[in-house]
Amino acid sequence: MALKFEIVPVTGFQQNCSIVWCDKTHEAALVDPGGDVAKLVAKVNDLGVNITKVLLTHGHLDHVGGTEEVRSAYSVPVIGPEKQDAFWLQALPAQSDMFGFARTEPFDPDQWLQDGDEITLGESTLKVIHTPGHTPGHVVLVSEEDQLAWVGDVLFNGSIGRTDFPKGDHATLISSIKNKLFPLGNDITFIPGHGPTSTFGNERKNNPYVADEMPIW
8 A cells, every 4th residue: 555544533523634645755644634733743743754735625623623733834735625615714713613612713725626636645646526515615535546535524434424514415415425435436445534434335335324235245
């Protein structure tokens, strides 16, 4: 495997921030740095990797709350999510009040992502898949070579993302999972925004929200 990753749960919501790096070059990204930045920096130092970018799956506070502090600490660009989540990033002060977090100021990424974009990390490539439903601008990051996917709050081990937030939509979320993620292959391991990892195949068999008539080989 060319890509390695370490999951670091952050904030009171135990959001899975991932440190993802190319094993050959040690070039790394922080995916969804929701907070507890000192904890993230300490783990980066322990791993000895070189942070070159921040990647965001969507605009909810528990996924982006530490972004500006990380951007400043490493002088790196912030990439993602898709532009339809701009309203969430502009509403960060209101999100802070709602969830009892320290005030987080609005920001824009250095680059919005679009479906089909590719992100280079050392000698590895992450493909961008636009997966609306939980939020309208949610994206998933996939390494087809390493059979890994960072899915934010679209899909969980045994569950799916909430759709009762502004501009969430249940039918759209189910479509994103079944029509955009599952066709990538049963063997892909996904790192969700919260909780344990799983595979797309396991969710097709066992997830009560999105299970299908998957044949058992």
